[in-house]
Amino acid sequence: MNNEDFKSGFVAVIGRPNVGKSTLINSLIGQKVVIMSDKPQTTRNRIMCVLTQEDAQILFLDTPGIHKPKHRLGEYMVKAAENTLREVDLILFVVDASEGFGAGEEYILERLAQVKTPVFLVVNKVDKMSREDLFPIIKEYAAKREFSSVIPISALKKDNLECLVKEIKALLPEGPHYFPEDMVTDQPERLVIAELIREKVLHATREEIPHAIAVDIEEIKQRPNEDVYVRAVIYVERDSQKGIVIGARGALLKEIGKMARLDIEHLLGSKIFLDLWVKVKKDWRNKEGSLRSFGYD
Missing domain, CATH: 3.30.300.20 (K homology (KH) domain)
Structure with a gap:
């Protein structure tokens, strides 16, 4: 492949705590890089994970969940997540289809209104519901703001992840290999x-x-x-x-x-x-x- 056709870019993965952001990134990378827990607010640092394919290198930034902080650690976590939004080529706003729209999602959408970066709505955990129940949820989010793409997935079951990657690559700019092909994270x-x-x-x-x-x-x-x-x-x-x-x-x-x-x-x-x-x-x-x-x- 001609190097001029190679794409690369930075993709922030954001969302309310416990919607499956870490599970999504681990499934995309193909191995465990970021920790997973059923308890909210477990990701504390911004962790970069690298997906390298023949025609692209996608640098995912797994951010702490955006939430209203209760202590200095919480303030650090939210600041790390919000700073990421201004540094990337694309934002994946991950939501939990099984829980629906709530105050946490409203809080994040208010922050997304302040950035010009393209946003994909990634509707996770669709394996827990029927297609008929899914459509009203997507419609509700689409009424709140315009998304560059809306992609239903199941991170745990790895359903529709190929489609997600294809959509991401279509939006990324031409760019270099930032990291070696066998590297999956920038963390020590x-x-x-x-x-x-x-x-x-x-x-x-x-x-x-x-x-x-x-x-x-x-x-x-x-x-x-x-x-x-x-x-x-x-x-x-x-x-x-x-x-x-x-x-x-x-x-x-x-x-x-x-x-x-x-x-x-x-x-x-x-x-x-x-x-x-x-x-x-x-x-x-x-x-x-x-x-x-x-x-x-």
Whole structure:
């Protein structure tokens, strides 16, 4: 193919928390790059994921869910998402078809009204409803603003993703290979490992605990027996949360480690010895020094 025909560009994936943005990106890339959870507001950093095909390279920016912030971490997350809108070639506004239009969607549309970037409405989770029920939902969104394209999908089932990619490529400008073909994310290895561990904590714990959790990778080293030693600290905000994460006789922490180790081994392609610790850093979500130390600049 002539290099002049090659397309590339940046695509922001936005939407209310928990509409399936991370699931969509992982399905498009073909492997787990960003964490998934049934708990809202779990994506905290803007993560770039790279999809390279023969005729195009699409750089997806998985943003924290846009929501009304309740603490400084929340303010950081919303700012990261909103800043992205002005830096990209295209915006995918992902909505959950099974939940319909609400105040969260209205809040996002108000922000989209301030940008000139083309917007696709991506209606996710259509596998949960009939075509007859889907049409009124699409009609309701279309009445709110003009979208460059409206594409119903199921990120989990990978339904209609080829159509989505085709529509994206049609809109992107001609451009270069920004990243090598085998690269799927711009995030450093340590951050991806920390996020995989945090995902397992989210799955294993409940209620307010997940949002009080941060993970710091203190050490990664190759050992003489050829496995990789990873020491990670799970930070919580209160002593009571520490006890919950550890569990009775350390059972929950052991389960978290077991699940995380499998994902990290898949990521690194080698055996892992995962050394997990739990520590308390009181009220870290409202302290700028703590936010910076965990990579939320």
